Amino acid sequence: MTRPAHIARLSDADDDDAATAHASDRYFNRELSWLAFNRRVLEEACNTAHPLLERLRFLSISGSNLDEFFMVRVAGLKGQQMQDVDRRSVDGLTAGQQLTAIVAEADALMESQQAVWGDLRRLLDAAGLFVLRRDAIDETAAIWLETYFRDQIFPILTPQALDPAHPFPFIPNKGLSVIFDLVRISDGEPIRELVMIPMAMARFIRLPGEPARYVSIEALLKRFSHLLFPGYVVNGAAAFRVLRDSDIEIEEEAEDLVRYFANAIKRRRRGRIIRMEVETGMPAALAAVLKEEIGRADTLTTESGNLLGIGDLDALVDEERPDLKFPPFTPRFPERIREFGGDCFAAISAKDIVVHHPYETFGVVLAFLKQAAADPDVVAIKQTLYRAGKQSAVINALIAAAEAGKSVTAVVELKARFDEEQNIVWASALERAGVQVVYGFIDWKTHAKVSMVVRRENGAFRTYCHFGTGNYHPVTAKIYTDISFFTADPRIGRDATQMFNYITGYVEPANMAVLSLAPRDLRRKLVDLIDAEIAHAREGRAGSIWCKVNSLVDPAIIEKLYEASSAGVEVDLIVRGICCLRPGVPGISDNIRVKSVVGRFLEHSRIWAFGNGRALPNDGAKLFISSADWMPRNFDRRVEYMLPILNSTVHDQILDQVMVANLIDNEQSWELASDGSYARVEPGDKPFNLHRYFMTNPSLSGRGAALATAQSVPTLSLRRGH
Template identity: 60%
Template sequence: MDETTGTVMQPTGDTDTTSPARAQVPTPAQTDAPAPFDPAALASCPSRFFNRELSWLAFNERVLAEASNMNYPLLERLRFLSISGSNIDEFLMVRVAGLAGQVRRQIEEASIDGLTPGQALAATHEKVLELETIQQKTWAGLKAEMAEAGIAVIGDETLDPEREQWLKDYFATDIMPVITPQAIDPAHPFPFVANQGIGVLFSLNRIADNAPVMEMVLIPAPLPRFVRIPGEEAAWISIEDLICRNAGTLFPGFKVGGHGVFRILRDSDLEIEEDAEDLVRYFRSAIQRRRRGLVIVLQLQGKFDPAAEEMLRGQLGLDQALIMKTEGLIGFSGVSAICDEDRPELKFEPYSPRYPERVLEHDGDIFAAIREKDIIIHHPYESFEVVIDFLRQAARDPDVIAIKQTLYRAGKQSAIISALIAAAEQGKSVTAVVEIKARFDEEQNLLWAGQLERAGVQVIYGFIDWKTHGKVSMVVRRESDLGNGRGGYRTYCHFGTGNYHPITARIYTDLSYFTADPAAGRDAGKLFNFVTGYVEPDETELLSISPMTLRSRLYELIATETANAKAGKPAAIWAKMNSLTDPELIDHLYTASQAGVDVDLVIRGICCLRPGIEGFSENISVKSVIGRFLEHSRIWAFANGADLPSRQAEVLITSADGMSRNLDRRVEIMIPMRNKTVHDQVLDQVMLANFIDTEQSWLLHPDGTSERVGEVEEPFNLHRYFMTNPSLSGRGASLASGRKVPKLSLRRGNI
C-alpha cells in the first residue's frame, strides 16, 4: 500500500515512473528481445514491436505528466489530470474489456509483440494500478496548490456556520429529492449499477434495537460531480462527500458506523453481427446492452467494511475484473468541473481562431476563394466556422444543386447538421453518410440520422463491417463559366483529417483542405458511390481509398524512398499520425531504415515501432507532442529524390492512422497536396514546426522509455508559433504590406 495515497497496487519494480521528465513502456516482451537487439534475430522476433496496450498507457502517462508541468497555469494542469482520468476510463471500458473477454473465452492467440491475452491483461492491470498511484499523488499536490491559490476542495472538515448551513440546505433541496437509499438485505434485490456509476455503502445501526443495517445510495448521473459552495473564497465538494456529510439527515433514527464509496466501469464495446438485417435497429438494442455490460473495474474508496466489499464482489460478478482500492479520489474525469472556476489568471490566455483572410478578401464567398486556388485551413488556429460556412453558403446558394457529406462525429449541437437540413428544405439533393458505429457517439448519430431523414436528406449508414471514417464533403454547383468558354457544373470538395465536430475543432489540430480540382471532384463522387451503392471505383486520379488502395499506395511511396536510398539519392520519410500499430506497415518502415532512408515520425499516441536500434531501425526517430492542443492531423511526406523539405517532395494528408483497422476495415481517404502554397504550408510549416518543437515533445527510445526534450539554447513551441502567425494558404494578400511569417529552418538535431 502506497503510504501517500493508500492505493493498493501490485509491485512494479524499481523504475521511477513518477518523474514528469521520463515515462516508460514496460512491455514484458522486452525481456525476450535479443540482447543487445541483434538485427538479424529481430527481423522475425515479436520483440521488434511494442505492446499496443502498454504503449497507449505510456501515452496517457505523458498526458498525466502535463498535470505536473509547472509551465502551465494551475487549472490547466488540473484539466490534464481530468483528461488522463477520462482517457483511462475509456481505455478500460474498451481495450481492457476486450482482453478480459478473450481470457474468458480462453483465447491464447498472441498479439504482434508476442503476448497472449492473459499476459497482456496482467501487464495492463499492473500499469493501470501504477498510473492510479501517480494520479493520486498528482491530485494531492494540485489540491494543495489550489488551496494556496484560494480554491479549496473539502471533505469532512468543519466550515464556517454560513457555509455549513448552505450545504445542509442545498442537500435538503437539491440532493435529497433525487437520491434513493436502498437497504441491502434478502427483501431488497441488489440494484443495477450503471456504467461509470458511483455509489456509497453505509454501515448503520438502528438506534431503537441496535440492529445492523446496510444501505446503498447510488448517485444519479444528472447530479453534479462537484458542487461549488457560494462565497468569495472558492470551495468545492464532491457529490459523494456531500452525501456522506449529511448521512445523519439521510438516515434519521440510525447511527452511522462507517461508509465506503465505490465506482464501477463496464465493458462498453459493441460487437457487430454480420447478419444484422437492420443496422439501425441492431444498434439501438446494442446500446442498451452496452449499458449492462460486464463489470471490468471496481474502484473502492475509504476503509470498506469487509462484509460490504465481499457483498459487492459477489453481486457484481467480477470475472477477470480489476479491483482498485484507494483512500483518495475515484473518478478523476469529474475534476474538470473545478476547471470552470472563474480564475482567468490560472488558465491559458483565451485564444480566438483566425478566419482565413483569403476568404474575407472575397467578401466571405468561400466558393470564389476556392476557385482562385486551393486552400488549407489549420484548426484550431483557423476557425472551424469556415467549414460550417462552406455548407451554409451551399444551402442558400440557388446555383448549388447537390451536397454529399460524411459524418463520423458531429457533436451534440451541430451546425453542420443544421446546414444540411436547411439545404434539403431548400429543395437541394442532400446525401449524408452517417456512421452509426462511431464509438460512444452511436446514440447521438442515430438521433442526427432521424432528424436528417425527416428533413428529406438521403441518409446512408455505410457498411456493416467497415466504418466510414473518411472526412469528405462535396458540393455540386451550376456555373456559367468553367474556364473553357462554356458553363456547366463545378464540384467543390472538402477533405479533412478531423471530424465535422465544432467542439473538438477548438482543441484538436487538424487540416481542412478545400479544392475545386475536377479530378478531386470526380474521385469524391466515386467515393460516395462506393459507400452508398457498393460501386467500387475501378481507378481514381488523386484519392487513395482504404480498404482498397491506401495501403498499397503507402507501400509504393515507401518503396520509392527505399530504392532512392539504395541508388545513393536523398531519401527520407516524414509522417505525423495519432497511432502506428500495423505490423506490416512498420516492417516496411524498418526495411526503408535498413536501406538508409531517414524516417522521422511524430506519433502522439500508440507506437508499436521500436526506433533507434543499430543495424535495424537506427534511421528511425519517433517523437510525441503533448500540449495545449491535441495533435490530430495525419500527414505523410516523401523526399522523392531531394532533401526534405523541398518542392519536389510528395506530400499527402489523410484521415487514416497507421493502424490495421484504418487500412483494412475502414473507409479512409488520402490525397496529395499539389498546389504550391498548400504543399509548402503542410510541409514547411506544419510538419517542420512539429519536428523542431522542443517545449512539448517527448522522444521514444529503443528500450521503450520516452523522455522530454531537454532545455535548448533556442526553445520552440509549435502551438505558440501557430497561435501568433498566419497560415500560408489562408493569408491571402494581407502580408504584402510587410508582415511576414517567420520562416522555419530544420536543424538535424531537432528530429
C-alpha cells in the same frame, strides 16, 4: 523521463517461444504504449509552465482516458481470455499476459493520478479555490449545505437496504455509489444500505460567494447521512464506482443497423463489470459485500484513493478564474475567404485553400456548407459524418439545404464509438428533413472526412470539395489541430464522387485520378511510396520519410519502415499516441526517430511526406493529407482517404510550416527511446513551441506577403540532426 512497464519483457512470455521473443524485440505492446501516452498526458498536469486549472484539466483528461481504456481495450482482452481466444498481440503476448502487464501499469498510473490530485489540491487551496473535505466544512457552510441537501438532493436519492428482501441493484457504467454500514439505535440491529448517486447529479456542489468552495457529492452524502438514515448510527461508509464493457460488436447478419445499434446501446449499459474502484480505507466488511454482490472472479478491483472518478474534475475547470487558465485565444477567419468578400466558392475557385485548425476557425467549414445551403446554384451536397457533436451547425446546414430543395446525401457512421446514440438522433433528424441518409458498410466504418458540393456555373456543373483530417465537430475543432483542404480541382471532384458512390452504392471506383481509399488501395499506395524512398536510398539519392499520425500500430507498415531504415532512408515520425515501432535499434531502425507532441491542443492532423530523392523537403517532396492513422483498422476495416497535395503553395504551407514546426518543437515534445521510455525534450537555448507559434502568426491561408512578415520557422532539412 517516464519509464512505464512499456515493453513486453521476455520474462512475461514463454521463454521457449522464439517467435514471441523475436516479436518483443521488434515491437512495443499496443496497450502499454497507450498507457505510456496517457502518462504523458498526466505529466502535463505536473508541468508548471501551464496555469493551475489547465493542469487540472490534463489530470481530468488522463482520468477519462483511462476509464475508456478499461471500458473498451481491457474489456476486449477480458473477452478474449474468457473465450480462450488464442490470439497474440503484435509483440507476441497472449491476452492473459497483456492483462497482467496492463493492470500493474494502470494501477501505478492511478496511484500517480491520486498523488497529482493531492499536489494540485494544495495549490488550488493556496490560489483560493477549495475542494472541502468533510472535516473542513465550517458551521456557516454546513448550515447552507444542509438546506441545499434537504431541498436539492434528498428528494432525488433512493436508499436501498441490502438484505434478502432487497436484491442488490444494478449499478450503471461509471456509476458512483456510497455503501453504508449502519446500526439501528432502538435495538442494535445492523443493516447495510446502498445509495446510488444519479448520473445527472452534479459531482461537485459550489457554495455561494467567494472564495470558491466546492464539496463533492459523496462527501455531502456522508456528512448528512443522519438525514437519510434517522435513528441509525453510521459505523462505516465508503464510495465505489464500476466500469463496464462498453464495446459494441457488429453482427454480420444485422439487417437493420439503426435498430441493431439502438438495442446494442441498451445492452452496453448493462455490460459486464470490468473494473470496480473502491475508496481507500473502505471497511473490510463492506468491501466483502461488494465483492460478493457485484464482483466476479475476473473483475479487477482496486483502491483508488480518496477521489474516485478523476475525470469528473473537469467540472472544477469551469470556475471563472481566468488568472488560472490559458490566455483566451480567438481563432482567425481565413484571409483568403475575406479577400473574396466571404464568398467561399469564389475563393476556392481562384485557388486551392488550406486551413489550419484550431488556429483558423472551423467556422469557415460551416460557412462553406451554409453558403451551399443558401446558394440557388448549388444542386447537390454530399457529406460524411463520423462525429458531429451534440450541437451541430453542420447538421443544421444540411437540413436547411434539403428543405431548400437541394439533393443532400449524408453518410452517417453509426459505429463511431460512444457517439452511436447521438448519430442515430442526427440521422432521424436528417431523414425527416428529406436528406438521403446512408449508413455505409456493415463491416467497415466510414472514417473519411469529406464534403462535396455540386454547383451550376456557366451552363455546366462544378464540384467543390472539402477534405479534413478531423471530424465535422465544432467543439473538438477548437482544441484539435487539424488540416482542412478546399479545392475545385475537377480531378479530385470526380474522385470524390466515386468515393461517395462506393460508400452509398458499393460501386467500385474505376480509374481514380489522385485519391486513394482504404480498404481498397491506400495500404498498397503507402507501401509503394515507402518502396520508392528505399529505391532512392539504394541508388545513392536522398531517401526521406516524414510522417505525422496519431498512432502507429500496423506490423506490415512497421516492417516496411524497418526495411527503409536498413536501406539508409531517414525516417522522422511524429506519433502522438500509440507507437509499436522501436526506434534506434542497431541493424533494424538506426535511422528512425520518433517523437510525441502533447500540449495545449491535441495534435490530430495526419500528414505524410516523402522526399522523392531530393536533398531538401520543399524541393519536390510528395505530400499527402489523410483521415487515416497507420493502424490495421484504418487500412483494412475503415473507409479512409489519402490525398496528394498538388498545389505548390498549399504544399509548401503544409510542409514548410506545419510539418517543420512539429519536428522542431522542443517545449511540448517527448522522444521515444529504443527501450520504450519517453524523455521530455530539453528546449536548450532555442526554445520553440509550435502551438504558440501558430497562435501568434498569420494563418496558413493568408497572403504570401503576410506569411513573409511572420516569425519564421527555422530552416530545416528534416534529416538527421534536426
